[in-house]
Amino acid sequence: MKFKYxxxxxxxxxxxxxxxxxxxxxxxxxxxxxxxxxxxxxxxKLQDYQKQLLNVGQNMAKxxxxxxxxxxxxxxxxxxxKIQMQEKENALSQExxxxxxYEVDMQxxxxxxxxxxxxxxxxxxxxxxxxxxxxxxxxxxxxxxxxGILHAKESTNVINLVKAKLGM
Numbered sequence: 001m002k003f004k005y006x007x008x009x010x011x012x013x014x015x016x017x018x019x020x021x022x023x024x025x026x027x028x029x030x031x032x033x034x035x036x037x038x039x040x041x042x043x044x045k046l047q048d049y050q051k052q053l054l055n056v057g058q059n060m061a062k063x064x065x066x067x068x069x070x071x072x073x074x075x076x077x078x079x080x081x082k083i084q085m086q087e088k089e090n091a092l093s094q095e096x097x098x099x100x101x102y103e104v105d106m107q108x109x110x111x112x113x114x115x116x117x118x119x120x121x122x123x124x125x126x127x128x129x130x131x132x133x134x135x136x137x138x139x140x141x142x143x144x145x146x147x148g149i150l151h152a153k154e155s156t157n158v159i160n161l162v163k164a165k166l167g168m
Contacts, residue, residue, distance in 0.1 A: 025132075026141065026142045027129065030145040042118055046113060063095075067095060071085075
């Protein structure tokens with residue numbers, strides 16, 4: 001009798017354990033992104049945009065160089081008073097600051113453009129990952145490249161329990 005009872009409990013435990021089994025998967029998002037066909041087009045557009053921005057910056061630097069060389073020539077020839085020299089130096093300093101600011105702005109514009117070009121691709125990828133996760137019963141899909149979670153099966157949000165534990 002004890003053997004039958006133990007056997008029924010063991011079978012029940014195995015059934016419960018198998019129904020609660022979690023299925024995990026992983027993907028390398030970097031590898032997926034590099035191989036995505038839309039990425040090449042986005043990269044090409046981003047490079048073209050970067051070239052445009054760089055051309056503007058190079059033109060600013062060339063203009064600064066011309067102004068600087070003209071200043072040096074006038075100063076060496078003795079054609080400028082100390083006040084004129086100081087005014088020209090201030091103007092050159094302001095021009096140099098504009099170039100530095102443009103470099104900062106250029107980096108921000110590039111980051112914004114990158115986000116604009118990649119967001120639709122990343123959104124498509126996330127939708128596909130979520131669909132694969134749901135269709136194949138994955139509890140979690142991890143990103144092998146970053147270690148983050150890309151998909152998690154919908155479950156109970158425990159934030160309120162944690163807040164209560166913290167006295168919040």
